[in-house]
Amino acid sequence: MTPTDVRTRLAVNGYVPIPCSGKVPVLKKWQSRTETSAGDIDIWAKTCPDARNTGILTPYTPTLDIDVLDESAVDAAVAVVREQFEARGKIMLRYGNRPKVAILFRTDAPFDKMRVMLAVPDGSPEQKIELLCRGQQIIAFGRHPDTGGMYEWSDGDPSRVKHDELPPITEAEAQTLMSVLAEVMQKHGYQIVDGRKRKGNGADSADDWGYLYENIRIGRDYHDTLRDLSWRLIAAGTDAGTVVNQLRALMEQSEAPHDEERWQPRYDDIPRLVDGAVKLLRQTKEKKPPPGEQPVPDGAAVLGLARDYLKKYVAHPSSHALVAHTLLCAHTHLLEAFDSTPRGAFLSAFPESGKTRALEATAPLVCRPVSTVNASSNYLFRKAGDDAGPPTVLFDEIDTIFGPKAKEHEDIRGFINAGHRKGATYGRCRVVGNSVLTEDSPCYAAVMMGGLGWYPIRCCRAR
Numbered sequence: 001m002t003p004t005d006v007r008t009r010l011a012v013n014g015y016v017p018i019p020c021s022g023k024v025p026v027l028k029k030w031q032s033r034t035e036t037s038a039g040d041i042d043i044w045a046k047t048c049p050d051a052r053n054t055g056i057l058t059p060y061t062p063t064l065d066i067d068v069l070d071e072s073a074v075d076a077a078v079a080v081v082r083e084q085f086e087a088r089g090k091i092m093l094r095y096g097n098r099p100k101v102a103i104l105f106r107t108d109a110p111f112d113k114m115r116v117m118l119a120v121p122d123g124s125p126e127q128k129i130e131l132l133c134r135g136q137q138i139i140a141f142g143r144h145p146d147t148g149g150m151y152e153w154s155d156g157d158p159s160r161v162k163h164d165e166l167p168p169i170t171e172a173e174a175q176t177l178m179s180v181l182a183e184v185m186q187k188h189g190y191q192i193v194d195g196r197k198r199k200g201n202g203a204d205s206a207d208d209w210g211y212l213y214e215n216i217r218i219g220r221d222y223h224d225t226l227r228d229l230s231w232r233l234i235a236a237g238t239d240a241g242t243v244v245n246q247l248r249a250l251m252e253q254s255e256a257p258h259d260e261e262r263w264q265p266r267y268d269d270i271p272r273l274v275d276g277a278v279k280l281l282r283q284t285k286e287k288k289p290p291p292g293e294q295p296v297p298d299g300a301a302v303l304g305l306a307r308d309y310l311k312k313y314v315a316h317p318s319s320h321a322l323v324a325h326t327l328l329c330a331h332t333h334l335l336e337a338f339d340s341t342p343r344g345a346f347l348s349a350f351p352e353s354g355k356t357r358a359l360e361a362t363a364p365l366v367c368r369p370v371s372t373v374n375a376s377s378n379y380l381f382r383k384a385g386d387d388a389g390p391p392t393v394l395f396d397e398i399d400t401i402f403g404p405k406a407k408e409h410e411d412i413r414g415f416i417n418a419g420h421r422k423g424a425t426y427g428r429c430r431v432v433g434n435s436v437l438t439e440d441s442p443c444y445a446a447v448m449m450g451g452l453g454w455y456p457i458r459c460c461r462a463r
Contacts, residue, residue: 003052004045006141006159010054011036014163015061018137019044019051022145026051031135033057053142056158059110062133062169064103064177068118069127071099073188077129077181078103083379084177084372089167093154096144104158104166110134111171116182119191119236127190129181131174170356172363172394173371193236219256222266226251230270230277243274303330306365313361315354325358329365332392332446339422344448345398355450359394362448366392380415381426381441390445398451419443 001009003019010017016036018025026048027033044051056063064081068074081103082091094102114131132138140158143150169177182192212232215225226247233243247270257263307326316322328344335341346358363369368391370383383391395401401412411426418424425440 001159003054003142004041006054007036007041007044008038009159010056010140011038011041013158013161015140015158016057017041017140018055018057019048020053020055020137020139020142021051022053023139025055025137030057030137034059053139055137056104056140058132058136058138059134060107061163061166062105062107062111062131062174063136063138064105065130065132065138066101066103066181067128067130068100068185068190069120070188070190073185073190074099074101076184076188080180080184081177084180085167085169090156090161090165091167092156092158092161094138094140094157095152095154096139096149097147102138105169105174106163106166107133107169107171109171111174114174114178116178116185117193118185119193119233119238129178129185131178133174170360170371172360172369175363176369176371179369191236191238193232213250216250216254217256219254219262222251222262223269226266226270227273227276230273231280234274234277234281240274240278243277244271247274303327306330309365310361314358325362328446328448329362332366332368335367335390335444335446336422340420341422341444341446343416343420346448346450348452351452356396359396359448359450363394366394366446366448368392369394372396380412380445381443384415384419384442384445392446392448395447395449396451398449399453400451415443415445416447416449419445419447 007017007019016033018027018030018033018036020026066074066077068077078093078101085091085105089106092104094104096102111133113133113136116129118127118129120127139151141151186192212225212229215221216229229247229250230243233246234240238246248267251263251267251270252258254263303326306329307322310316310325310329311322314322314325316325325344328342331338331341346355348355359371363371368383368389370380370391371394372379380393383393395416401416414426418426422444424442424444426443427438427440429436429438431437
């Protein structure tokens with residue numbers, strides 16, 4: 001198919017395609033576009049004939065971009081996505097530079113890009129996981145500028161799969177997914193690093209690692225950039241010698257002139273900057289007060305801030321409901337100290353009354369949030385049995401579990417009903433060869449739900 005044919009099919013299927021040269025969109029103000037018409041595509045064919053790659057805008061098509069070179073880690077991340085979302089929509093995998101992969105979702109409420117930066121034991125730069133959304137795009141068809149090969153799709157592609165067939169994802173679910181994938185990467189030897197830029201040997205700002213790598217690529221602010229990267233990598237636990245080699249490799253790959261006035265002095269200065277980062281980290285640890293002298297947090301102030309936050313985003317039926325909501329969020333962080341945990345529920349007789357928004361506002365406040373609409377029972381039992389501790393399951397559209405098809409969800413109902421008690425397990429049978437084995441799956445977890453109607457479960461009800 002020609003680029004025009006591809007873009008036409010994408011537009012018909014509900015996506016917003018744009019012309020790109022390599023990975024770069026050629027349109028001005030492309031971030032503000034909301035649709036692509038047949039007229040747009042005809043004009044591009046005449047005015048942008050050399051822009052043969054086609055991108056898809058991601059505000060309503062959030063895209064998980066797993067920019068990781070460890071194939072086993074990528075496979076594990078894809079398995080998590082399939083387990084959580086395959087029942088809700090079509091999972092398609094886009095490859096450009098294998099094993100890196102991208103996966104499309106859909107949303108009705110665009111959110112900001114999410115990123116997890118990864119420090120690699122061998123010192124390889126710029127490995128990360130991103131969830132692209134508002135103001136972003138991803139190349140869907142064309143030729144990869146680095147490998148020279150064509151972008152490939154597995155299990156379908158957006159020219160044949162409509163946008164409505166993609167698995168839906170909310171901002172809260174996206175945050176949870178990124179947290180889970182971060183845990184997966186750690187199990188494969190990666191270190192999660194702070195995505196904020198440090199200035200002045202430790203002061204924080206909002207810029208990310210990509211900004212620092214870009215500085216080196218184009219030859220901007222060599223000294224400050226190398227200093228900040230030295231600190232970040234040393235603070236992440238990378239060996240000093242590895243950091244020196246990594247920074248030198250980045251400098252050698254710089255597209256700026258390798259002159260003797262700017263480039264060479266900074267290249268030679270790298271070992272000294274790394275030694276400075278090592279000393280600074282040592283001093284920081286030495287100045288840290290002992291545990292007995294740590295300032296005691298003001299619990300009342302924290303609860304007050306949480307209450308004010310929830311009040312801003314959730315229309316509670318009464319002040320008592322707001323207090324219950326706040327305390328239940330705090331309770332999830334102390335779950336192991338209780339013998340039982342109540343079930344919280346945001347219930348209404350009518351749709352579009354704020355139940356989903358209440359769960360989204362709850363997610364940042366609870367411990368180990370797991371946002372889901374249609375999770376499998378195996379996934380819930382696995383999360384409850386993690387060594388990290390009991391999760392907080394934020395279950396939207398819970399009426400689907402207790403509705404007309406209730407018999408299809410007996411395991412999930414059992415998880416919700418039995419998991420209120422500490423130490424609770426749910427008995428199951430597993431067939432191994434010719435034998436039937438019994439096993440007890442942990443199911444103690446905090447649960448907050450949103451849905452229509454009322455359900456025969458133990459709920460924390462506040463009016």
